[in-house]
Amino acid sequence: MTVADYLKIGASDDDFEHTPAERAALEAAFARQRTSALSPERAKAELAAPMQAHRDAAAVSGKFPVVIYAPSFSAWAFENADLCEYLASQGYVVIASPSLGQAQRGMTTDLEGVEAQAGDIEFLIGYAHGLSQADTNRLAVIGYSWGGLANVLAAAKDSRIDALVALDGSVRYWPQLLKQAAYATQARATAPLLFIAARPREIEDLSEGRNEVTSPLNHMKYADIYRVTLAPMVHENFSVMFGQRLLGDNRYSDYDKDELSTATAWMETYVRRFLDAYLKGDAASRAFLDLPAAKSGAPAHLLITRVTHSQGAPPTRAAFAAELARQGFGKASSVYQDFKAREPDFTLSDDELVSWGYQRMGDGDIGAAVALLRLGTEIHADSWNAFDSLGEAYAKNGDKALAIAAYRQSLVLNPKNTNGVEQLMALGVQP
Numbered sequence: 001m002t003v004a005d006y007l008k009i010g011a012s013d014d015d016f017e018h019t020p021a022e023r024a025a026l027e028a029a030f031a032r033q034r035t036s037a038l039s040p041e042r043a044k045a046e047l048a049a050p051m052q053a054h055r056d057a058a059a060v061s062g063k064f065p066v067v068i069y070a071p072s073f074s075a076w077a078f079e080n081a082d083l084c085e086y087l088a089s090q091g092y093v094v095i096a097s098p099s100l101g102q103a104q105r106g107m108t109t110d111l112e113g114v115e116a117q118a119g120d121i122e123f124l125i126g127y128a129h130g131l132s133q134a135d136t137n138r139l140a141v142i143g144y145s146w147g148g149l150a151n152v153l154a155a156a157k158d159s160r161i162d163a164l165v166a167l168d169g170s171v172r173y174w175p176q177l178l179k180q181a182a183y184a185t186q187a188r189a190t191a192p193l194l195f196i197a198a199r200p201r202e203i204e205d206l207s208e209g210r211n212e213v214t215s216p217l218n219h220m221k222y223a224d225i226y227r228v229t230l231a232p233m234v235h236e237n238f239s240v241m242f243g244q245r246l247l248g249d250n251r252y253s254d255y256d257k258d259e260l261s262t263a264t265a266w267m268e269t270y271v272r273r274f275l276d277a278y279l280k281g282d283a284a285s286r287a288f289l290d291l292p293a294a295k296s297g298a299p300a301h302l303l304i305t306r307v308t309h310s311q312g313a314p315p316t317r318a319a320f321a322a323e324l325a326r327q328g329f330g331k332a333s334s335v336y337q338d339f340k341a342r343e344p345d346f347t348l349s350d351d352e353l354v355s356w357g358y359q360r361m362g363d364g365d366i367g368a369a370v371a372l373l374r375l376g377t378e379i380h381a382d383s384w385n386a387f388d389s390l391g392e393a394y395a396k397n398g399d400k401a402l403a404i405a406a407y408r409q410s411l412v413l414n415p416k417n418t419n420g421v422e423q424l425m426a427l428g429v430q431p
Helices: 003-012 020-034 040-048 081-089 111-128 147-157 175-180 240-245 257-279 283-289 317-327 329-342 350-362 366-379 384-396 400-413 418-426
Strands: 064-070 093-096 134-144 163-167 193-198 225-230 303-308
Touching: 003 020, 003 040, 003 240, 064 081, 064 111, 064 147, 064 257, 081 093, 081 240, 081 257, 093 111, 111 134, 111 147, 111 175, 134 147, 134 257, 147 163, 147 175, 163 257, 193 257, 225 257, 240 257, 257 283, 317 329, 329 366, 350 366, 350 384, 366 384, 384 400, 384 418, 400 418
Parallel strands: 064 093, 064 134, 134 163, 163 193, 193 225
Antiparallel strands: 225 303
16 A cells, blocks of 8 residues: 555545546545645655555454544544554554534534544444454544544443543543533543643643643543653644645654654554553553653653543442442432532432432332432422422321421422322321
8 A cells, every 4th residue: 555545535535426537536636635735756755655554455363452543623534544554553453434524524613513523433333343353342442633522522422432542632622512512521531541742832822711720631530541742743743644744844843754753653652552551451551651751762852741540430320329239328418428529520310319219119118219319309409399209208208297398398399289289188287
């Protein structure tokens, strides 16, 4: 394979109805456009440059971990073909698709756009299940730039994703979109993450409001986070195809092509080590990730590292239920406060607690039902239904006075609650 072979894919990556002649013309035009910043001599050499992949190579038997690659904003699936080839050579099945918008070829800078790409990631995971050599029980998603936000959203929805790599990912630069995705809670951000960053911008170049408080990386408490910052790299360099191979001569600034190649080699080293650690269970790679930069073997001053490890299992509904099973339902309120202190976003909905309470009542565990429904009134003090349900639990438990008080509070919140009126009369009191 050559660079030109990969570029041909971009000529019609969302339109497959062209004749061979039309396709050839589109491919030639696309190649000219993507090399227009280069001299004719360099353009010819770059397009003819051999890659490492071989077309129709013989398959190796066995099953291998899967890596999905999510490209940058509106970019093509092959933008990091070098990295994808390298990982394939190291025993990974690598799959990629272009970054497409929800209703058009171009991506859009909104939640709909990034969720469209997250949906494509989920589609490719499903596709991988049909590949005989793909071990989909070991799966990671690499995202560059915009793809490094889409993969985080995909992982928040899909527990099949075991690890994430962000190449200067937009999860750092578009935190507002992460907030708009209500499902992308800290409790769901549990997949280990390798974030390889460009060299820091000067403070004068930072967007307004971008700081350590707004960065989602500082709030991911329930995942192992590895940060590697590469001094030679600016954002565009993380696309090796377009940010290095086909980068115009006037786009190189403080570091030349050879220095960028060295940085890229270390980027690939960290990506492979990270995947080997979390998808292959390689202890040596796990130890390598924890090394300080000075002991990594990298050239001096090339990179800096920072590692934070998970603070443990996140507070979730399942974890809450397990803790109540351990401590007893009578501790529901205190356990909830402990979970809330650990994770301010943790909550239990009114409907969830009412349903859970009635389930316990149906099982004959009235004490547990009372504890759960009482917690519901503490969390949702404005819910007439929570107090109405608590009244029923108290009545079944023989706590008449408490049942009356709960039903009366339900009527305060909703005077039209006819069930509350009927139950108070059944208890022998006036509403």
